[in-house]
Amino acid sequence: MKVLLIGGGGREHALAWKLSQSPLVEKIYCAPGNPGMKGVEPVALSSLEELADFAEANGIGLTMVGPEASLCEGIADVFRARGLRICGPSKEAAQLEGSKSYAKDFMRRHGLPTAKAARFTELQPALDYIEAEGAPIVVKADGLAAGKGVVVAETKEEAAEAVRECLGGKFGSAGASVLIEECLFGEEASIIALCDGKTILPLASSQDHKRALDGDTGPNTGGMGAYSPAPVVTDELWQTINVQILQPFVKGVQEDKLDFRGIIYAGLMITKEGPKVLEFNVRFGDPETQAILMRLESDLAEALVAVADGKLDTIRLQWTPQPAVCVVLTAKGYPGSYPKGDIISGLDEAEKNGAVVFHAGTKRVDGNIVTNGGRVLGVTARGNDIADAVKNAYEAVSHISWNGMTYRKDIAHRALER
Ligand code: AMP
Numbered sequence: 001m002k003v004l005l006i007g008g009g010g011r012e013h014a015l016a017w018k019l020s021q022s023p024l025v026e027k028i029y030c031a032p033g034n035p036g037m038k039g040v041e042p043v044a045l046s047s048l049e050e051l052a053d054f055a056e057a058n059g060i061g062l063t064m065v066g067p068e069a070s071l072c073e074g075i076a077d078v079f080r081a082r083g084l085r086i087c088g089p090s091k092e093a094a095q096l097e098g099s100k101s102y103a104k105d106f107m108r109r110h111g112l113p114t115a116k117a118a119r120f121t122e123l124q125p126a127l128d129y130i131e132a133e134g135a136p137i138v139v140k141a142d143g144l145a146a147g148k149g150v151v152v153a154e155t156k157e158e159a160a161e162a163v164r165e166c167l168g169g170k171f172g173s174a175g176a177s178v179l180i181e182e183c184l185f186g187e188e189a190s191i192i193a194l195c196d197g198k199t200i201l202p203l204a205s206s207q208d209h210k211r212a213l214d215g216d217t218g219p220n221t222g223g224m225g226a227y228s229p230a231p232v233v234t235d236e237l238w239q240t241i242n243v244q245i246l247q248p249f250v251k252g253v254q255e256d257k258l259d260f261r262g263i264i265y266a267g268l269m270i271t272k273e274g275p276k277v278l279e280f281n282v283r284f285g286d287p288e289t290q291a292i293l294m295r296l297e298s299d300l301a302e303a304l305v306a307v308a309d310g311k312l313d314t315i316r317l318q319w320t321p322q323p324a325v326c327v328v329l330t331a332k333g334y335p336g337s338y339p340k341g342d343i344i345s346g347l348d349e350a351e352k353n354g355a356v357v358f359h360a361g362t363k364r365v366d367g368n369i370v371t372n373g374g375r376v377l378g379v380t381a382r383g384n385d386i387a388d389a390v391k392n393a394y395e396a397v398s399h400i401s402w403n404g405m406t407y408r409k410d411i412a413h414r415a416l417e418r
Pocket residue numbers: 115138140147150152181182183184185188210267278279
């Protein structure tokens with residue numbers, strides 16, 4: 001089978017790496033791909049129709065979509081209308097990520113636990129609401145804002161400022177409506193699951209680190225590192241998550257007649273009252289996927305085909321008990337502005353002891369690999385326990401360098417402290 005992968009970041013590199021191990025996969029194309037992907041043919045197309053033309057012309061047996069933008073644009077609808085097999089939810093179902101108020105309404109309608117929230121398009125009622133509710137309180141741009149649309153405000157003034165910026169156009173049309181949400185407290189965990197609309201099959205649990213700096217401080221980022229499993233998700237909590245979140249999710253998808261054949265990612269806060277959903281994404285997490293797929297022993301291609309074909313009930317997944325840790329290496333200045341084009345050294349040495357270096361923002365220039373984004377690499381390793389995995393990941397990191405390389409030194413600290 002030939003596979004077309006959409007995307008070009010660390011998550012897609014991890015998907016390509018895992019898919020290439022499948023005996024079912026004879027060739028992988030990736031649009032656009034990245035220079036770290038070995039044996040993968042890059043495809044320089046981006047419009048949905050062109051991609052579907054490519055899939056048709058090249059006999060692609062499975063298209064797997066990484067980023068939310070393509071899903072929210074409706075790539076799954078375009079491919080399915082042409083009889084092409086694709087793993088990803090429909091445009092309508094992708095609103096579970098594309099619109100936070102759509103997701104909130106879905107959760108309310110189907111009884112999934114989540115924070116209390118109200119939606120506003122006008123400034124004054126939003127400010128009145130903040131005044132009445134008090135701080136801390138969370139302000140979210142309703143639409144897609146590349147992970148930058150959420151402010152956890154410590155004071156009412158900070159919340160008011162966030163609402164002004166959002167409704168004032170900081171996120172363009174994505175911020176034309178704003179959700180103001182009760183602040184939840186607890187430890188976070190990510191549950192990523194395969195779902196074919198009838199069956200939901202969770203992957204190993206994971207946790208990412210969204211803040212830029214050690215100690216989970218500093219600005220929010222796309223993710224500075226991740227580990228799997230997340231020890232906060234005990235066997236007992238898995239039961240609760242299944243009963244209160246995963247099963248109601250599938251039932252909700254069916255009741256709303258959504259075509260959800262893809263990946264559902266629930267960002268959870270484990271509060272004193274139990275797990276609550278902070279957000280849905282309709283795709284694999286980045287960098288959670290890098291850590292999770294390092295632990296998957298089963299055939300990913302077989303599982304993704306089953307998702308696309310609505311036969312997920314036939315799949316069982318095997319995991320190594322060994323934890324995995326991914327440390328993201330970033331360009332200096334990220335998540336603000338950062339330089340590009342710095343030559344990276346030590347990539348081969350870093351992989352000598354079994355670690356895998358997933359590329360995210362890199363480019364090949366004159367035989368060198370140079371930085372080409374904020375999140376540049378995801379160095380991922382397993383270990384006998386979480387401490388060993390952390391040690392192995394940072395040992396691999398120690399071989400890599402470029403001018404201005406930065407990274408967090410405390411990935412998985414919550415798991416280590418347990
Ligand atoms: P989201 O994109 O909705 O996941 O939000 C990004 C981050 O903001 C989450 O990972 C949390 O750390 C934080 N966050 C979002 N919603 C809440 C909430 N209701 N209470 C506390 N923190 C939140």
